[in-house]
Amino acid sequence: MSNVFFVGCGPGDPELITVKAKKLIQKADVIVYSGSLIPPPILKLCKKGKLYDAAGLVREEIFEILYKNAKKDKLVVRLHDGDPSIYGAIKEQIDNLQEKGISSTVIPGVTAFLASAAALETQLTLPGITQTIIVTRAESRTKVPKREKISELAKHKATLIFYLSVHLLSDIVTESIAGGYKKSTPVAVVYRASWKDQKIVKGTLGDIVKKIRNEKITKTAIVIVSNVIDSKTYEYSKLYDKKFSHGYRKSKIK
Secondary structure, eight states: OOEEEEEEOBSSOGGGSOHHHHHHHHHOSEEEEOGGGSOHHHHTTOSSSEEEEGGGOOHHHHHHHHHHHHHTTOOEEEEESBOTTSSOOHHHHHHHHHHTTOEEEEEOOOOHHHHHHHHHTOOSSBTTTBSOEEEEEOOSSSOOOGGGOHHHHGGGOOEEEEESOGGGHHHHHHHHHHTTOOTTOEEEEEESTTSTTOEEEEEETTTHHHHHHHHTOOSSEEEEEOTTTTOSOOOOOSTTOTTOOBTTBOOSOO
Protein backbone atom coordinates (compact mmCIF):
# COMPACT_ATOMS: atom_id res chain seq x y z
CA MET A 1 0.00 0.00 0.00
CA SER A 2 1.25 3.51 -0.83
CA ASN A 3 2.15 5.68 2.15
CA VAL A 4 2.38 9.30 3.30
CA PHE A 5 4.64 10.36 6.18
CA PHE A 6 3.34 13.01 8.57
CA VAL A 7 6.54 14.37 10.08
CA GLY A 8 7.13 16.70 13.02
CA CYS A 9 10.27 18.79 12.53
CA GLY A 10 10.47 20.28 16.02
CA PRO A 11 9.86 23.78 17.43
CA GLY A 12 12.35 25.82 15.42
CA ASP A 13 15.95 25.00 16.27
CA PRO A 14 17.06 22.81 13.32
CA GLU A 15 19.08 20.64 15.68
CA LEU A 16 15.95 19.64 17.56
CA ILE A 17 14.72 17.53 14.66
CA THR A 18 14.70 13.75 15.18
CA VAL A 19 17.07 11.50 13.25
CA LYS A 20 14.14 9.71 11.62
CA ALA A 21 12.53 12.97 10.49
CA LYS A 22 15.82 14.23 9.06
CA LYS A 23 16.36 11.05 7.02
CA LEU A 24 12.85 11.20 5.57
CA ILE A 25 13.23 14.85 4.54
CA GLN A 26 16.56 14.10 2.88
CA LYS A 27 15.05 11.24 0.86
CA ALA A 28 11.66 12.80 0.11
CA ASP A 29 10.39 13.17 -3.44
CA VAL A 30 7.61 15.52 -2.36
CA ILE A 31 7.25 17.70 0.75
CA VAL A 32 4.17 19.71 1.69
CA TYR A 33 5.30 21.97 4.52
CA SER A 34 3.64 24.34 6.99
CA GLY A 35 4.78 27.68 5.59
CA SER A 36 7.03 30.01 7.58
CA LEU A 37 6.71 27.80 10.67
CA ILE A 38 9.29 25.44 9.15
CA PRO A 39 12.90 26.66 9.56
CA PRO A 40 14.68 27.21 6.20
CA PRO A 41 17.67 25.01 7.23
CA ILE A 42 15.28 22.06 7.57
CA LEU A 43 13.79 22.65 4.13
CA LYS A 44 17.33 22.77 2.71
CA LEU A 45 17.79 19.16 3.82
CA CYS A 46 15.54 18.23 0.91
CA LYS A 47 18.01 18.10 -1.98
CA LYS A 48 16.01 16.41 -4.72
CA GLY A 49 12.34 16.69 -3.71
CA LYS A 50 9.67 19.15 -4.81
CA LEU A 51 8.45 21.57 -2.14
CA TYR A 52 4.89 22.83 -1.69
CA ASP A 53 4.07 25.59 0.81
CA ALA A 54 0.79 24.62 2.51
CA ALA A 55 0.22 28.20 3.71
CA GLY A 56 -1.25 29.10 0.35
CA LEU A 57 -3.23 25.91 -0.15
CA VAL A 58 -6.66 24.71 0.99
CA ARG A 59 -7.47 21.24 2.36
CA GLU A 60 -8.48 19.77 -0.99
CA GLU A 61 -5.34 21.01 -2.74
CA ILE A 62 -3.08 19.56 -0.05
CA PHE A 63 -4.88 16.24 -0.22
CA GLU A 64 -4.55 16.09 -4.00
CA ILE A 65 -0.78 16.63 -3.84
CA LEU A 66 -0.36 13.98 -1.14
CA TYR A 67 -2.64 11.49 -2.86
CA LYS A 68 -1.46 11.72 -6.47
CA ASN A 69 2.22 11.49 -5.51
CA ALA A 70 1.76 8.67 -3.00
CA LYS A 71 -0.23 6.79 -5.67
CA LYS A 72 2.89 6.96 -7.85
CA ASP A 73 4.86 5.38 -4.98
CA LYS A 74 6.88 8.53 -4.37
CA LEU A 75 8.23 9.24 -0.91
CA VAL A 76 5.74 11.88 0.29
CA VAL A 77 6.24 13.93 3.46
CA ARG A 78 3.65 16.22 5.04
CA LEU A 79 5.96 18.34 7.16
CA HIS A 80 4.54 19.93 10.31
CA ASP A 81 6.16 22.25 12.82
CA GLY A 82 6.54 20.88 16.34
CA ASP A 83 4.63 17.64 16.69
CA PRO A 84 1.94 16.72 14.14
CA SER A 85 -0.50 15.44 16.77
CA ILE A 86 -0.89 18.79 18.57
CA TYR A 87 -3.16 21.16 16.62
CA GLY A 88 -1.77 19.66 13.42
CA ALA A 89 -5.06 18.77 11.65
CA ILE A 90 -3.60 15.41 10.65
CA LYS A 91 -6.65 13.27 11.46
CA GLU A 92 -8.70 14.62 8.55
CA GLN A 93 -5.77 14.15 6.18
CA ILE A 94 -5.07 10.59 7.33
CA ASP A 95 -8.74 9.58 7.11
CA ASN A 96 -9.15 11.00 3.60
CA LEU A 97 -6.02 9.21 2.41
CA GLN A 98 -7.20 5.96 4.03
CA GLU A 99 -10.46 6.17 2.06
CA LYS A 100 -8.40 6.32 -1.13
CA GLY A 101 -6.24 3.36 -0.15
CA ILE A 102 -3.21 5.35 1.04
CA SER A 103 -1.71 4.48 4.43
CA SER A 104 -0.01 6.96 6.77
CA THR A 105 2.90 6.98 9.19
CA VAL A 106 3.28 9.66 11.87
CA ILE A 107 6.76 10.71 13.03
CA PRO A 108 6.61 12.65 16.32
CA GLY A 109 8.55 15.84 16.94
CA VAL A 110 9.56 18.07 19.83
CA THR A 111 6.62 20.38 20.45
CA ALA A 112 6.74 24.09 21.26
CA PHE A 113 5.59 23.84 24.89
CA LEU A 114 8.54 21.57 25.68
CA ALA A 115 10.93 23.97 23.98
CA SER A 116 9.29 26.76 26.00
CA ALA A 117 9.84 24.90 29.27
CA ALA A 118 13.47 24.38 28.28
CA ALA A 119 13.84 28.09 27.54
CA LEU A 120 12.39 28.89 30.96
CA GLU A 121 14.73 26.37 32.58
CA THR A 122 11.84 25.07 34.58
CA GLN A 123 9.94 21.91 35.36
CA LEU A 124 6.28 21.91 34.36
CA THR A 125 5.35 19.54 37.21
CA LEU A 126 6.74 20.19 40.68
CA PRO A 127 6.00 18.11 43.80
CA GLY A 128 3.93 20.13 46.23
CA ILE A 129 2.66 22.47 43.48
CA THR A 130 1.15 20.44 40.65
CA GLN A 131 1.54 17.06 38.98
CA THR A 132 -0.71 17.96 36.06
CA ILE A 133 -0.22 19.70 32.73
CA ILE A 134 -3.23 20.93 30.75
CA VAL A 135 -2.62 21.81 27.10
CA THR A 136 -5.38 23.84 25.51
CA ARG A 137 -6.26 26.89 23.41
CA ALA A 138 -8.45 29.91 24.00
CA GLU A 139 -11.77 29.97 22.19
CA SER A 140 -12.04 32.01 19.03
CA ARG A 141 -13.12 30.79 15.58
CA THR A 142 -12.48 27.24 16.79
CA LYS A 143 -15.07 26.56 19.48
CA VAL A 144 -14.23 24.90 22.79
CA PRO A 145 -16.61 22.55 24.68
CA LYS A 146 -18.16 24.17 27.77
CA ARG A 147 -16.41 21.69 30.06
CA GLU A 148 -13.08 22.91 28.62
CA LYS A 149 -13.63 26.62 29.18
CA ILE A 150 -10.56 28.25 30.67
CA SER A 151 -12.45 29.10 33.85
CA GLU A 152 -13.24 25.38 34.27
CA LEU A 153 -9.69 24.21 33.59
CA ALA A 154 -8.28 26.85 35.94
CA LYS A 155 -10.12 25.25 38.86
CA HIS A 156 -7.51 22.46 38.84
CA LYS A 157 -4.67 24.92 39.63
CA ALA A 158 -2.49 22.84 37.30
CA THR A 159 0.07 24.08 34.79
CA LEU A 160 -2.03 25.63 32.02
CA ILE A 161 -0.41 25.77 28.58
CA PHE A 162 -1.98 27.67 25.70
CA TYR A 163 -1.28 27.25 22.02
CA LEU A 164 -2.52 29.63 19.32
CA SER A 165 -3.86 32.03 21.94
CA VAL A 166 -1.45 34.86 22.74
CA HIS A 167 -3.66 37.30 20.79
CA LEU A 168 -6.43 36.36 23.24
CA LEU A 169 -4.29 36.85 26.33
CA SER A 170 -6.75 39.23 28.01
CA ASP A 171 -9.42 36.49 27.77
CA ILE A 172 -7.00 33.96 29.25
CA VAL A 173 -6.30 36.28 32.18
CA THR A 174 -9.98 37.05 32.84
CA GLU A 175 -11.06 33.41 32.68
CA SER A 176 -8.09 32.13 34.72
CA ILE A 177 -8.91 34.53 37.53
CA ALA A 178 -12.60 33.62 37.29
CA GLY A 179 -11.57 29.98 37.71
CA GLY A 180 -9.69 30.66 40.93
CA TYR A 181 -6.15 31.69 40.05
CA LYS A 182 -4.87 34.70 41.99
CA LYS A 183 -3.77 37.81 40.11
CA SER A 184 -0.30 37.13 41.48
CA THR A 185 -0.10 33.77 39.66
CA PRO A 186 3.03 33.68 37.46
CA VAL A 187 2.67 33.72 33.69
CA ALA A 188 5.35 33.18 31.05
CA VAL A 189 5.00 33.89 27.35
CA VAL A 190 7.64 32.36 25.09
CA TYR A 191 7.74 33.79 21.59
CA ARG A 192 9.19 31.52 18.87
CA ALA A 193 10.66 29.03 21.34
CA SER A 194 14.11 27.75 20.29
CA TRP A 195 14.36 30.09 17.25
CA LYS A 196 17.21 32.61 17.12
CA ASP A 197 14.77 35.46 17.78
CA GLN A 198 13.19 33.70 20.77
CA LYS A 199 11.82 36.07 23.39
CA ILE A 200 10.70 35.33 26.95
CA VAL A 201 8.32 37.62 28.82
CA LYS A 202 7.43 36.86 32.44
CA GLY A 203 4.82 38.45 34.63
CA THR A 204 1.67 37.65 36.54
CA LEU A 205 -2.00 37.43 35.62
CA GLY A 206 -2.19 40.99 36.87
CA ASP A 207 0.36 42.54 34.51
CA ILE A 208 1.18 40.14 31.66
CA VAL A 209 -1.32 41.65 29.19
CA LYS A 210 0.34 45.06 29.39
CA LYS A 211 3.81 43.54 29.06
CA ILE A 212 2.88 41.54 25.97
CA ARG A 213 1.15 44.53 24.43
CA ASN A 214 4.33 46.56 24.92
CA GLU A 215 6.36 43.79 23.26
CA LYS A 216 3.86 43.66 20.37
CA ILE A 217 3.66 39.85 20.49
CA THR A 218 0.50 38.74 18.69
CA LYS A 219 1.29 35.23 17.40
CA THR A 220 3.72 32.28 17.43
CA ALA A 221 3.96 32.16 21.21
CA ILE A 222 3.21 29.71 24.00
CA VAL A 223 1.47 31.01 27.13
CA ILE A 224 2.10 29.19 30.41
CA VAL A 225 0.10 29.97 33.56
CA SER A 226 1.47 28.16 36.60
CA ASN A 227 2.98 28.47 40.04
CA VAL A 228 5.88 26.30 38.83
CA ILE A 229 7.38 29.34 37.07
CA ASP A 230 10.37 30.53 39.12
CA SER A 231 8.95 28.78 42.17
CA LYS A 232 11.04 28.96 45.35
CA THR A 233 8.77 26.74 47.44
CA TYR A 234 8.40 23.17 46.25
CA GLU A 235 9.08 19.67 47.53
CA TYR A 236 12.04 17.58 46.46
CA SER A 237 11.37 14.55 44.32
CA LYS A 238 11.10 11.27 46.23
CA LEU A 239 12.76 9.37 43.37
CA TYR A 240 16.29 10.24 44.49
CA ASP A 241 15.57 10.62 48.19
CA LYS A 242 17.88 8.53 50.37
CA LYS A 243 14.86 7.24 52.31
CA PHE A 244 13.12 6.05 49.13
CA SER A 245 13.38 2.48 47.87
CA HIS A 246 12.46 1.18 44.42
CA GLY A 247 13.23 -1.70 42.08
CA TYR A 248 16.76 -0.51 41.33
CA ARG A 249 17.88 0.97 44.65
CA LYS A 250 17.34 0.29 48.33
CA SER A 251 16.87 2.99 50.92
CA LYS A 252 20.16 4.29 52.33
CA ILE A 253 18.53 5.06 55.67
CA LYS A 254 18.26 2.13 58.06
